[in-house]
Amino acid sequence: MNRIRAAVIGGGANCEHEVSLASATSVAAALSPGKYDVVRLAVAEDGEWHDASGPIGLAAAIGVLTSCDVALPIVHGPRGEDGTLAALLDLAGVRYVGSGVRAGALAMDKWVTKLVAGAIGIATAPGELLTAASSRACRWTGPVVVKPVAAGSSQGVTLVTDPEQLTAALQAALALDERVLVEQVVSGREIDVAVLGDGGFGRTVSPALEVVVDGFFDFDAKYGGGAEFRVPADLAGSDRKALEDAAVAMYDALGCRGVARVDFFLTEAGPVLNEVNTMPGFTAQSQVPRMFAAAGLAYPDLLERLICEALVER
Structure with missing residues (x-):
């Protein structure tokens, strides 16, 4: 059986460059060498494309990408997760993991996300x-x-x-x-729910994760070990259902594919949407892999699910 040639793209020309590199390195290492021929590509902070040997430029990078069966664009933030890489891959005719142009652009724009949420009856912070x-x-x-x-x-x-x-x-x-x-400021528990697509045939919702932090969940708390992730979150059945329903509703309204992490504040009045991440952190210790691991779906198997969905005809 021929191995699947998979391009894993990391980095990015934005403030999340280092986080994206860590996610991409973890993803590449988790793909079975018996099944996948992994090709590493990276976008430098200045926008230059690199392979394992160094700078290669965009034209050469597209040549590498079109030689692959599937791409995993593990680039968080602007000029990556916002639909930019999805557009490039669409134009090049390369199948890829994750959301397309529209969903990436809508979800990255927090103001537009609020408008979409309001249109389908999901509360957001004033x-x-x-x-x-x-x-x-x-x-x-x-x-x-x-x-x-x-x-x-x-x-x-x-x-x-x-x-x-x-x-x-x-x-x-x-x-x-x-x-x-x-x-x-919204007063409530910080609860994340991940939604995983299944080739257009269904949705798998992860166990909810609660972010517990002494103070504010900023960059230092997120990556400096100052936050505790409790998964599955201790929730009443009605709260769990409300969160899951709202997460799936946002996933579908934005037109997401692959996996998305939907972040909420759980208040006395119910869920209040914070944001939607169409390419969330993806090291083995990141929130989304932890959430699915709690449901028995191991990190390599989660990646396998994402790749299988990407290889289904769109």
Whole structure:
């Protein structure tokens, strides 16, 4: 039996470059050498494409990709997860793991995600969309979370509890994106649910994961060991169903494929959507692999499911 030639793409020209490299390295190592011929590609922070030997340029990278049976674009954030890589792979005629152009673009834009959620009856935190110009008129009204509209890994996200912090928080978010969200603080448990597609024939929902952190779940807490992940989360049956239903509804409304992680705050009034990640962290210790492992689906088997879905005719 011929091995499947699989391109694993990591890196990316954005602030999540190192996180993406770690995810891609873990994914490549988990693919069985007996079944897969793994080809490693990376996008440098300046946008240059590399293979194992060094820089090769975009044209050569496309040549490598078209020689593969499937691609795994493990690139988080802008110019990757936002549909950019999906568009490139679509144009090159390469099958790939994960969501397509539309879902990636919609989910990466946190403001548009809020609009979609509202249209299907899922609550989100009250907030406003600002640009560099309109941010100058932003005034303190109480505790808020300031975040870039299109960034991930909690980069540029600030919990503002004092009016003196507001200007710096806006500047930090605007350094990563030309638009920012200023949202009211939501009081509730942080619960994540992952949804896994099955070639268009069904959905598998992971056990819920609760993020427990002393303070704010920022970049340092996420990657510095300051957060505890409890999976499965201790939930009442009605809360679990509400979270699962909302996660699947968002997955379908955005048109996701592959796996997506849907993050919520669980409040007394029910789930409040935080964001949707169409290419979440993917080391073996990341949230999504942990969630499916808790259901008995091991990390290599999760990757196998994703690849099998990508190889189904679209």
